[in-house]
Amino acid sequence: MRRRLIALAIMLLAPAIGMAADPQIAVEEPWARASIGTSRPGAAYFTVRNAGDAPVTLTGIRTEVAGKAEIHESSTSANGVSTMAPAGDITIAPGEAVALEPGGLHAMLMQLNTPLVEGETFPLTLVFEDGGEVPVEVPILGIAARGPSD
Numbered sequence: 001m002r003r004r005l006i007a008l009a010i011m012l013l014a015p016a017i018g019m020a021a022d023p024q025i026a027v028e029e030p031w032a033r034a035s036i037g038t039s040r041p042g043a044a045y046f047t048v049r050n051a052g053d054a055p056v057t058l059t060g061i062r063t064e065v066a067g068k069a070e071i072h073e074s075s076t077s078a079n080g081v082s083t084m085a086p087a088g089d090i091t092i093a094p095g096e097a098v099a100l101e102p103g104g105l106h107a108m109l110m111q112l113n114t115p116l117v118e119g120e121t122f123p124l125t126l127v128f129e130d131g132g133e134v135p136v137e138v139p140i141l142g143i144a145a146r147g148p149s150d
């Protein structure tokens with residue numbers, strides 16, 4: 001009896017978990033570059049817009065194509081050396097948007113499980129501090145793409 005109740009509870013909870021996505025958050029123009037096999041990390045880009053009236057904090061990303069996925073920030077030092085480091089939590093004010101784009105913030109896809117093949121797509125989930133998750137389907141563009149319309 002008890003086991004049946006637990007099963008029922010899980011069945012009732014499942015749709016609620018699926019609906020945790022926050023309708024006030026829009027993920028716009030997702031794209032990724034095709035990868036060279038799986039030996040080098042991939043990168044994905046998108047814009048996160050907060051259409052709500054409270055700040056939201058992006059704490060991480062998840063995708064089945066990578067063993068490890070993190071938001072990184074690239075920067076170039078005064079002598080022209082480019083480095084990158086984990087960006088940490090990203091808080092977006094109401095009405096504001098944060099763009100992940102080449103040369104700045106990016107979704108780093110490490111330990112690729114599968115090559116990113118031009119013309120295909122893969123699922124990526126954005127995870128927010130309040131437990132909300134926003135899934136997006138990321139189109140894979142050519143290896144030399146520099147923006148979502150390339």
Ligand SMILES: [Cu+2]
Pocket residue numbers: 072073084085106108
């Ligand atoms: Cu990176």
